Amino acid sequence: MLKAIILIGGPQKGTRFRPLSFEVPKPLFPVAGVPMLQHHIEACAQVPDMKEIILIGFYQPNDELNRFISSAQQELKIPIRYLQEFAALGTGGGIYHFRDQILSGGPAAFFIMNADVCSEFPLQEMLRFHRQHGENHCGVLLGTTANRTQSLNYGCIVENHETNEVLHFVEKPSTFVSDIINCGIYLFTQDIFGHIGTVFQRNQQERIQEELTNGKQMPEVIRLEQDIFTTLAGQKKLFVYKTQHFWSQIKSAGSAIYASRLYLKQYHQAHPERLATNQDGTPKIIGDVYIHPTANIHPSAVLGPNVSIGKGVTIGGGVRVRESIVLHGASLFQDHCCVLNSIVGWDSTVGKWARVEGTPSDPNPNDPYAKIDSETLFRDGGLTPSITILGCNVNIPSEVIIRNSIVLPHKDLNRSFQNQIIL
Numbered sequence: 001m002l003k004a005i006i007l008i009g010g011p012q013k014g015t016r017f018r019p020l021s022f023e024v025p026k027p028l029f030p031v032a033g034v035p036m037l038q039h040h041i042e043a044c045a046q047v048p049d050m051k052e053i054i055l056i057g058f059y060q061p062n063d064e065l066n067r068f069i070s071s072a073q074q075e076l077k078i079p080i081r082y083l084q085e086f087a088a089l090g091t092g093g094g095i096y097h098f099r100d101q102i103l104s105g106g107p108a109a110f111f112i113m114n115a116d117v118c119s120e121f122p123l124q125e126m127l128r129f130h131r132q133h134g135e136n137h138c139g140v141l142l143g144t145t146a147n148r149t150q151s152l153n154y155g156c157i158v159e160n161h162e163t164n165e166v167l168h169f170v171e172k173p174s175t176f177v178s179d180i181i182n183c184g185i186y187l188f189t190q191d192i193f194g195h196i197g198t199v200f201q202r203n204q205q206e207r208i209q210e211e212l213t214n215g216k217q218m219p220e221v222i223r224l225e226q227d228i229f230t231t232l233a234g235q236k237k238l239f240v241y242k243t244q245h246f247w248s249q250i251k252s253a254g255s256a257i258y259a260s261r262l263y264l265k266q267y268h269q270a271h272p273e274r275l276a277t278n279q280d281g282t283p284k285i286i287g288d289v290y291i292h293p294t295a296n297i298h299p300s301a302v303l304g305p306n307v308s309i310g311k312g313v314t315i316g317g318g319v320r321v322r323e324s325i326v327l328h329g330a331s332l333f334q335d336h337c338c339v340l341n342s343i344v345g346w347d348s349t350v351g352k353w354a355r356v357e358g359t360p361s362d363p364n365p366n367d368p369y370a371k372i373d374s375e376t377l378f379r380d381g382g383l384t385p386s387i388t389i390l391g392c393n394v395n396i397p398s399e400v401i402i403r404n405s406i407v408l409p410h411k412d413l414n415r416s417f418q419n420q421i422i423l
């Protein structure tokens with residue numbers, strides 16, 4: 001039997017996702033109409049012999065997470081539970097801490113996935129690849145190709161081209177190492193815990209020594225990437241399976257819009273029922289659009305491509321929405337407003353003829369290996385042009401333009417803004 005573990009991190013990790021992560025833990029942010037994590041879970045549930053999915057993180061248990069877990073369990077008929085780390089233990093520390101729970105029942109292998117990635121999750125292909133490579137290795141990393149410049153933002157993998165063995169692994173190198181990058185999706189056997197255990201023992205001794213000499217408490221963090229993969233590379237213990245399918249990180253709100261586009265496209269095969277279609281008396285749909293069944297949309301509105309409309313959203317006559325995510329309870333009910341490259345937060349309203357517009361941060365379309373840039377919020381003393389985000393419960397009056405701005409929650413704006421964070 002198999003298990004899957006999803007590393008969901010914790011509250012302080014989603015900083016590039018603010019102000020949206022104020023309202024909902026980042027892994028539950030809706031991407032293509034469903035919580036980010038649901039895409040991982042649906043992929044796991046399709047793997048034969050998958051017995052359990054474990055979420056590991058350092059969020060306090062909360063209502064949203066509990067609700068999500070119980071509804072996903074019911075819908076997908078697979079046991080899911082959340083294990084909370086007592087502190088941020090790192091990508092290897094959390095799974096080591098909970099190793100008994102992961103290994104209970106004797107899984108032959110288990111998947112580990114970063115929550116903040118979007119992917120086609122080729123888990124069954126990874127499993128086949130793992131079996132083809134015999135019993136003696138302890139893991140398969142999913143890899144994809146990036147361009148030389150962007151590879152530096154990821155874990156970089158040098159492989160033996162004939163055997164696919166991982167020869168070197170360098171996490172976010174400062175100069176070019178390899179264009180094969182780590183997707184943050186792995187398949188391990190229980191042997192991995194022997195290697196994490198060695199690092200744990202070594203760290204433990206160093207921590208005791210440090211405490212005795214300097215009186216300082218060192219954090220108990222183990223990173224799979226720097227502490228484990230780097231050491232195991234070149235020892236015939238790790239292999240890389242390269243995917244040709246889509247993959248992207250979801251670090252910023254802008255990358256959530258891009259990830260939505262990728263998942264909406266995948267819905268044509270995986271979930272055609274989630275895609276809106278053009279019918280008499282319904283709004284005009286252009287390209288891939290998700291509309292929650294409870295949304296109330298005027299037939300003269302025009303939506304798409306790449307639009308996700310959340311639960312209970314109201315959209316008025318003549319409204320245009322493109323490349324955007326409109327969250328639960330928002331109202332674009334005033335006629336003729338326009339929302340482009342933006343995220344409209346929970347319960348926000350946009351007034352008549354108002355325009356809410358951002359700048360897309362898509363990967364370079366002319367480079368097949370380009371990834372989305374995780375731009376910093378500020379560049380050259382100004383706000384980096386990016387998507388516009390309205391936090392929850394923001395009210396945009398009629399006939400104003402909000403462009404390339406981030407509006408924090410609970411604001412009633414009274415004029416136009418551009419290139420600003422509105423606090």
Ligand SMILES: Nc1nc2c(ncn2[C@@H]2O[C@H](COP(=O)(O)OP(=O)(O)O[C@H]3O[C@H](CO)[C@@H](O)[C@H](O)[C@@H]3O)[C@@H](O)[C@H]2O)c(=O)[nH]1
Nearest residue numbers: 007008009056057088089090094114115116154155182184
């Ligand atoms: N449970 C738990 N999860 C954690 C912790 N720290 C990070 N995570 C989770 O682990 C994932 C990776 O987190 P980061 O530490 O932010 O790493 P990164 O910059 O995204 O880089 C990682 O992912 C890249 C692919 O997206 C890889 O290329 C890179 O090698 C690395 O694995 C995220 O889903 C995050 O929530 C922790 O202490 N505890």
